[in-house]
Amino acid sequence: MYVIIDLCVVPLGVGVSVSPYVAACQRVIEDAGLEHRMHAYGTNIEGSWDEVLAVVKRCHEAVHAMGAPRITTTLKLGTRTDREQHMDDKLESVETLLRDSDAGKV
Amino acid sequence: MYVIIDLCVVPLGVGVSVSPYVAACQRVIEDAGLEHRMHAYGTNIEGSWDEVLAVVKRCHEAVHAMGAPRITTTLKLGTRTDREQHMDDKLESVETLLRDSDAGKV
Amino acid sequence: MYVIIDLCVVPLGVGVSVSPYVAACQRVIEDAGLEHRMHAYGTNIEGSWDEVLAVVKRCHEAVHAMGAPRITTTLKLGTRTDREQHMDDKLESVETLLRDSDAGKV
Amino acid sequence: MYVIIDLCVVPLGVGVSVSPYVAACQRVIEDAGLEHRMHAYGTNIEGSWDEVLAVVKRCHEAVHAMGAPRITTTLKLGTRTDREQHMDDKLESVETLLRDSDAGKV
Numbered sequence: 001m002y003v004i005i006d007l008c009v010v011p012l013g014v015g016v017s018v019s020p021y022v023a024a025c026q027r028v029i030e031d032a033g034l035e036h037r038m039h040a041y042g043t044n045i046e047g048s049w050d051e052v053l054a055v056v057k058r059c060h061e062a063v064h065a066m067g068a069p070r071i072t073t074t075l076k077l078g079t080r081t082d083r084e085q086h087m088d089d090k091l092e093s094v095e096t097l098l099r100d101s102d103a104g105k106v
Numbered sequence: 107m108y109v110i111i112d113l114c115v116v117p118l119g120v121g122v123s124v125s126p127y128v129a130a131c132q133r134v135i136e137d138a139g140l141e142h143r144m145h146a147y148g149t150n151i152e153g154s155w156d157e158v159l160a161v162v163k164r165c166h167e168a169v170h171a172m173g174a175p176r177i178t179t180t181l182k183l184g185t186r187t188d189r190e191q192h193m194d195d196k197l198e199s200v201e202t203l204l205r206d207s208d209a210g211k212v
Numbered sequence: 213m214y215v216i217i218d219l220c221v222v223p224l225g226v227g228v229s230v231s232p233y234v235a236a237c238q239r240v241i242e243d244a245g246l247e248h249r250m251h252a253y254g255t256n257i258e259g260s261w262d263e264v265l266a267v268v269k270r271c272h273e274a275v276h277a278m279g280a281p282r283i284t285t286t287l288k289l290g291t292r293t294d295r296e297q298h299m300d301d302k303l304e305s306v307e308t309l310l311r312d313s314d315a316g317k318v
Numbered sequence: 319m320y321v322i323i324d325l326c327v328v329p330l331g332v333g334v335s336v337s338p339y340v341a342a343c344q345r346v347i348e349d350a351g352l353e354h355r356m357h358a359y360g361t362n363i364e365g366s367w368d369e370v371l372a373v374v375k376r377c378h379e380a381v382h383a384m385g386a387p388r389i390t391t392t393l394k395l396g397t398r399t400d401r402e403q404h405m406d407d408k409l410e411s412v413e414t415l416l417r418d419s420d421a422g423k424v
Binding site for chain 2: 001013049053056057060061064069070071072073074075076077078079080081082
């Protein structure tokens with residue numbers, strides 16, 4: 001089962017600056033070799049369910065190891081059986097519609 | 107690593123009535139023997155990370171097996187290393203504060 | 213437009229104990245007189261869009277006023293135009309399916 | 319109150335292809351003139367609380383007007399009182415940490 005997720009890890013009890021913890025998660029994601037893209041409120045990652053969810057667990061482990069006593073994470077998980085789809089496909093289908101509509105095609 | 111999650115599985119491409127799919131997920135959760143409580147917009151589940159996340163995967167598998175071609179799930183995941191905490195503890199600490207405040211203690 | 217939401221307000225920069233802030237939000241919700249129910253990872257609230265979203269804003273204002281310098285909130289919002297639906301209806305339709313299935317009716 | 323949100327609108331009862339509805343939301347966001355950036359699992363938007371939340375409401379109205387009988391939206395909302403922060407600042411603080419760490423500075 002292939003999955004596209006959106007991951008947002010929030011450490012609690014470490015003050016207001018969470019970027020070092022987010023950076024640590026980016027390292028974990030990069031080390032896993034999975035396709036990913038960070039945005040201002042999370043990171044999109046795609047791959048096999050087990051690999052992707054293992055990365056989420058390692059992020060929690062890494063953030064706790066850095067000293068965060070508590071973590072609350074928000075995760076979106078998308079799976080489909082009708083066809084293969086990647087992060088770029090999702091963006092492209094919306095962007096194509098917007099372009100065609102601008103061009104008067106829709 | 108112990109985790110408390112809030113799980114909301116949304117099948118797409120099956121019309122507006124999603125309750126049969128939610129009921130199927132409830133079965134999966136019950137069969138796993140994990141502590142859980144359903145609310146109007148999801149289900150709280152607690153247990154070891156691996157057991158709980160295995161349940162989330164089985165929910166996706168069950169909902170796809172029922173014919174849903176696409177699923178988008180929202181998940182919150184809470185872990186802590188400073189102390190043990192269960193779902194009831196979270197509710198109780200808030201409810202105690204509200205009661206004490208009503209009684210003029212806070 | 214009627215909406216059922218699930219609200220989870222997380223204050224950052226105030227340590228690991230967030231229950232006083234959650235309790236303050238409960239007060240805000242109660243004062244608004246909206247139907248609501250707290251669970252271990254958030255609170256379900258229902259009502260007109262404008263009233264419910266005004267409550268979410270007042271929660272942020274109240275939590276900042278208590279001294280939290282940063283807040284990250286997760287919100288789910290459900291609206292429908294095909295029929296009226298309340299929080300209890302959502303729970304009941306799933307619970308009925310589970311009961312009927314236990315009784316061998318499904 | 320300034321807010322950075324992450325918005326993911328999911329129409330139900332319209333089949334598996336949700337891109338036309340997402341494109342309609344992009345139009346609503348663009349028409350509002352707010353800073354925004356789409357990713358594969360939602361759209362980051364920033365601005366004043368009232369303007370941003372008005373856009374979320376208009377997205378629900380637009381998607382219902384296109385014929386979707388039911389919508390479930392996931393929203394993250396970040397506010398802070400300690401300092402001004404924009405979407406790009408959030409990304410940049412993480413990317414700077416990653417670069418410095420690559421360069422052996424951290």
